[in-house]
Amino acid sequence: MNNTKPRAGYTLPVFATAAAQAALQHLQNPNQPIPSVKINLIQPNELAEIPIEQVASLSENSALAITRSDPGDNLDLTRNTPIWAKIEIEPNTPPELIIKGGEGIGRQLNLNNQPAIYSYAKNLLQENLKPQQKTTLTIILPEGRFLATRTSNSAFGVIEGLSLLGTTGISQPHSAPGQLDIFSEELQKKACQFDSIVLCIGENGLDLAQKTGIPPERLVKTANWLGPMLAMAGTCKVKSILLFGYHGKLIKLAGGIFHTHHHLADGRIEIITAHAAKVGMPSEHLQIIFQQQSAEDILNYLQNLQPAGQNWLNLIYQSLAETIDTRSQQYIHDLTEANVQVGTILFNRKREIFVKSKNAATLLPHFC
Structure with missing residues (x-):
């Protein structure tokens, strides 16, 4: 095993804060x-000291500060990208924090074009700023619009920029060497608590x-290493697994692709077309499906x-979904000889669950 532990960093909401x-x-x-400055991360409950690159007054009641993203030892496209925050205060007004998304912050198409600033980021800002008067904050990512073209944000209805998304302030090194060891260790710990x-x-x-x-204590993040994590679950004598993911990723498992990074393998168009033929879809529709550019395009069609x-x-x-269950169960058994029940839940770009396998429908109430 790789004994060099990758360095964790912080998520974008931390640098914006x-x-x-x-x-x-x-x-x-x-x-x-x-x-x-020192930031209370809330989750986890600890302080982080974040370097500030520049800060300047814009007027008597407004100022701009700049820091840079440091996601740790992670192949993250936001590495070293500048984050700007413009603060404007209105003297002698009741305390209030108004959060706006400036250039480079994505817009949520399914939420009336609201800025893609999610609950953890908002909580982080409220906790750390605690304004004493009406304060308007505008977060700007000068490189956000360009960087967004290299992400799958549009598949989730976020356009023209990046999201301030996350449930924690720590950016775990998901794609760095040694990550799989860390994820496996987390799975082993949770497998000792839950079957x-x-x-x-x-x-x-x-x-x-x-x-x-x-509950979060039942959740294990896998990044793209689903195959090794499934095998580890079998080794740890886990009895059942719920796969919870965006359809454009998880459908690869239906084709026997257990490492979901797009640089290694794709085949999603072919997999969906094959299942459309399997259930008897007419050939004229099969041809249209096969000509689509992405799994999301097929879903829309x-x-x-x-x-x-x-x-x-x-x-x-x-x-x-049923094939994902079957192939995942067989994959685990072939590698570990363990019989593990697997259920699959797929959600769309609006983060809406639209398919549950039969196993998932049975398993889900036990988790909730």
């Missing part, structure tokens, strides 16, 4: 240098699973398809 804190402190004491666990690839699944009612008598979306994705 640090920049905002620095700008506010500068307004309160403009002659005091601010090389760094049923939930595997989530990333933050969207982790966040939605908790909102569904699954199926959602808009209303032929009489058949719900093709449900038929196809139910077939996919």
Whole structure:
């Protein structure tokens, strides 16, 4: 095993909060240098000291501060990207914090174009700023619009920028060497407490699973190493596993692809088309599906398809979910000889669950 533990960093909400804190402190004491600020991460319950790159007054009642993202030993595209925070205060007004998304902060299409600033980021800002008067904060990611073109944000209805998403202030090194060892260790610890666990690839699944009612102590993050994590679960004598993920990732398992990073393997279009043929979809629709550019495009096509008598979306994705269960169970058994029940829950870009396998429907109430 790799004994070198990758260095963790912090998530984007932490750096946005640090920049905002620095700008506010500068307004309160403009002659005091601010090389760094301390942020209460809330989750986990600890302080983080974040370097501040620049801070300056814009007017008597407004200031701008800049810091840079440091995600630790992680292949994160936000590494070293600048985060700006502009603070404007209105003297002699009741305490209030207004949070705005500036350039580079994505917009949520399914939430009336609200800025993609999620609950953890908002809680972090409220906890650390604690304004004494009406305060307007605008968070700006100058490189956010460009960086967003290299993410799957649009698949989740977030456009024109990045999200301030996360459930914790710590950025775990998901794609760094040694990550699998750390994830495996977490799984082993939880397998000692519970005989049923939930595997989530990333933050969207982790966040939605908790909102569904699954307690966080049952959740294990896998990043793209689903195959090794399934095998580890079998080795740890786990009795049942719930796979909770975005359909565009998890459907790869239906094709026997157990490492879901797109650089290693894809095949999603082919997998969905094969299952559409399996359930009897007419050839003219199969040809259209096969010509789509992404799994999300196929899902949209199926959602808009209303032929009489058949719900093709449900038929196809139910077939996919059941196959994910079967192939995952067989994968675990082939590697560990363990018999583990696997259930699959798939959600769409709106973070809405739209398919549960039969096993998942049985298992889910036990987690919630």
